[in-house]
Each structure stands twice: as structure tokens, then as C-alpha cells.
Amino acid sequence: MQQRIAGIRQGLLLVAIAWLAPIGSTLFAPVLPHMIDHFSAVPHAALLAPVALVTPALLVALLAPVAGLLADRFGRRRLLMVALALYAVAGVLPYWIDNLYVIILTRMVVGVAEAGVMTVSTALICDYFTGDRRAHWLSVQFGSASLVAIFCFALAGFLGSFDWRAPFLVYGGTALFIPLALAVLFEPARAAEPEQRAAVETVRLLSARVVGCLALTLICGALFYVTPVHISLVLSERGISDPQILGLASAIGAMGAVAGAALFRLLSRRAIGALLTGAMALQAAGYGLLYTQPSLSGTVIGMFVNNIGCGISLPLVLALTMSKLPDAYRGRASGIWTSMFFIGQFSCPLMIGVASAAAGGMVATMGVLASITGVAALLLLATSIFGRSLRQPVTTGAAPIPMH
Secondary structure (H helix, E strand, O other): OEEEOOOHHHHHHHHHHHOHHHHHHHOOHHHHHHHHHHOOOOOOHHHHHHHHHHHHHHHHHHHHHHHHHHHHHHOHHHHHHHHHHHHHHHHHHHHOOOOHHHHHHHHHHHHHHHHHHHHHHHHHHHHHOOHHHHHHHHHHHHHHHHHHHHHHHHHHHHHHOOOOOHHHHHHHHHHHHHHHHHHHOOOEOOOOHHHHHHHHHHOOOOOHHHHHHHHHHHHHHHHHOHHHHHHHHHHHHOOOOOHHHHHHHHHHHHHHHHHHHHHHHHOOOOEHHHHHHHHHHHHHHHHHHHHHOOOHHHHHHHHHHHHHHHHHHHHHHHHHHHOOOOHHHHHHHHHHHHHHHHHHHHHHHHHHHHHHHHHOOHHHHHHHHHHHHHHHHHHHHHHHHHOOHHHOEOOOOOOOEEEO
8 A cells, every 4th residue: 555645735725625614604794784685575584694694504513423424434535526516506606596595595505515525624634644743734724714714704895895696706716626626635545444343443433532522622612703703792882883993803803713723733742631721711811801801902802812712722622532533433523523613603602692691791791701711721720630631742743644
């Protein structure tokens, strides 16, 4: 069997393919009001148009585990090609469709495709790279996604100023990933059948360790969306409501996730418990600043600090989930992890809405979250001191990937 080591080309392409998730939501969001106006004659258009926005994320949460199972059974590359084609075709169709219900249907297909794209791209990163190299590409994946989201918001706003349908044309350009993926990506070789059976018998997919990592993913995924979604409400309660200022504040604060992902890459050989504790402590400090600092600059700094912690935690829990699993499980594990992340995304506004109603406002909710994450950081610190498993490093070394 020929040995092939995945390199920069494979890493960069897989990171870029993973951008299709933030592209799928951010290209749509800025033109949502114009879409509602266009379909104002449709009953409940104000409700149905936002449904079209969030439908792909819901489908990813539901179908990512299925995509992981298919990737393990039929191969990563084949599933990725089908998913990319579906994404491009279904994504661009609303440009020509003048029926809100059919547009929602196309968005459902985009969600099905996104489930495949996200699951396979993450699985291939974990197939191709191990140890420090895996930590590097996972941190690049999460850090760059925040930058892409900021860029797509601006691009969609620019294109939407000409025609609310124009941003959908960008989806058609994603078809360019298909020939690139065919040329650059390769199917990782699987272990021989007896070796696979032995590995599967030795390691269960849903072991206590993996279940714990998935629970952390759900929590970290929900926390990741707190400030991007609710920062405008925090500022509004303090009398700052200018859309341009809100947009700029969100963009600057979101850069913290990029910094956090880069920090995780630098510290990936540190102990698991130390990184988890540090990430949670940074989030607590950020929420504390959001609660106590009434100025615009203080709020932006609070969001930035909070997002540093988020940028550390997500690639960390993904690296932990995927480590020590045999390759026969990696697609399914990637699918379940993606599902947990998107479920966390969905649950975030619901939980924050309940907390805001109970606490008496969004600013007060930041104080509640500061207390919760602060206690969590202390518990993680205690567990790191007295527990052996959290003293292990996140990553170790790297190994070449065999190619068929």
C-alpha cells in the first residue's frame, strides 16, 4: 500500500469546504427583511421567511449522524461530491424561484447537503492529520469560519442592495469545489478487515469518554452563539441601537474566536484540563465585562474576551472527541459531533430567552452566565488537579496517512 502524507493543499481545501456552513446562513440573513417584503402577500410570510433561514441548520442537526454512517460505509470522497453538487444546485435555485414554499424546500435540500459537507470535511481532517497537525487544521477551520461569516455578511449586504435575490448566486460558485476536491482529496485507506474488527471490539463508539466529549460539545456549542446572537440586545438595553455600530461591534468582538483558535493551536500540547479551565475562565471574564461595563468599548472588549474562550473550546472538544477512535468510527463520530454542535446552536436562543425573562433583561443574563461559567471553571480546575484523565495532553504526534 502506498503511503501518502496529506499536506497544505488538502488542509486548506477541507477548511474552505467547511466554510459552506457559515456561508449558508450569513448570505441569507442580511436580505431577510427584503424577502419578507417581497412575499408580504403570502400568509405568515414574516414567520416563514426566517424558517427558510434556519432550516439548513435544523437539517444538519438531524441528519449529520446519518451522513457520518454513510461516510463510514460508502467512503468519504463519494459522499462529499454528491453533497457539494446538491449544495450548489439547491443553493442557487431561489434566484429564479418566486414561491416562498418552494424556496423553503430548496433550503431543506441545502441542509441535507450541508450535513454531508460538514461531516465529511471534519472527518477527512481527522483522517488525514493526527496530533499537532490535526490540532492546527481544526483551529484554522474554526478560526477562519468566523472571518468568512463577517465577510459574507458584508458581501450579502452589498449584493442585496441591487436585488434581494442576488446573494443566492454565490451558491452557484461553490460548484468550483467539486473539481478541486476530485483533484486534491483522496480516500483514506482503511485498516484490513480483521484489524478493523479488532479495533472496533476494543473501542466502543459511544464510550463514556466520547459521550462526555459530546456533552461538552453541546454546552460549548450553545455558549459559542451567546454573544454573536445577543450582543445587539445587550447594547440596545444600554441605548446603543445604530445598525452600523451594532454591526461593527459584532465584527470586532467575533475576532476573538479567531484569536482563541490560534491560541489553541499554540497550546495544543498542554493538558486537557488546563485548556478547558482556561477557556471557561475566559468566557466567564467576558460575560463579567458585558455585565459590568456599560460603555460600547467595554462591551466589545467583553465579547472579544468571551470569544477567545469559545475559540479555544470548540476545536479542543472536537480534537478530544475524534482522538483514539478507529477509522471505522470516525465518520459517525464526526456526524454525531456536528449534530451536537448544531443542537447547541439551536438551543442557545431558547435558553437565553428563558434566562433573560427570569433575570429581567439581557444585561442581567450576562451576569448570570458569568456566574455559571465561573463556577464551571472552578469545577474544571478542581477536576484537573485531582483527576488523572484531564492531565493528559490534547495532542501528541503525527503519522502518515495511507492511500489506496
